[in-house]
Amino acid sequence: QVLVAESGGGLVQPGGSLRLSCAASGFSLDYLAIGWFRQAPGKEREGVSGIAGREGSTYYVDSVKGRFTISRDNAKNTVYLQMNSLKPEDTAVYYCAATETWGDVLGPPHEYEYWGQGTQVTVSS
Numbered sequence: 288q289v290l291v292a293e294s295g296g297g298l299v300q301p302g303g304s305l306r307l308s309c310a311a312s313g314f315s316l317d318y319l320a321i322g323w324f325r326q327a328p329g330k331e332r333e334g335v336s337g338i339a340g341r342e343g344s345t346y347y348v349d350s351v352k353g354r355f356t357i358s359r360d361n362a363k364n365t366v367y368l369q370m371n372s373l374k375p376e377d378t379a380v381y382y383c384a385a386t387e388t389w390g391d392v393l394g395p396p397h398e399y400e401y402w403g404q405g406t407q408v409t410v411s412s
Contacts, residue, residue: 289313289314290311291401296406301410307367321383322337322383322384323335327379335381340389354373374410380407383402
């Protein structure tokens with residue numbers, strides 16, 4: 288069984304930065320696709336970024352391209368989401384999720400079997 292756990296959320300001013308971590312256990316990252324998702328109050332959960340497989344292919348949704356960077360440390364079995372130039376509209380609970388089988392690097396939420404508990408990111412002055 289794969290377990291994932293997020294950390295690193297918090298309160299930051301607009302234009303600031305945060306780094307989220309997703310620690311995975313039970314399976315090597317080479318054999319997983321990891322996705323970052325977020326859910327704001329009253330909105331559906333949406334994909335943000337993903338990284339997958341041995342080659343570490345990455346994907347970003349348009350709203351975060353150029354501001355967010357996904358990376359991983361295989362030795363620590365941890366995926367990171369570096370978030371720069373944060374905007375108030377980035378405020379949400381951020382989740383990492385894992386799947387052992389994937390097509391797209393970042394698929395829809397229902398394709399992920401394993402989810403973390405979420406971490407709150409609040410961008411506000």
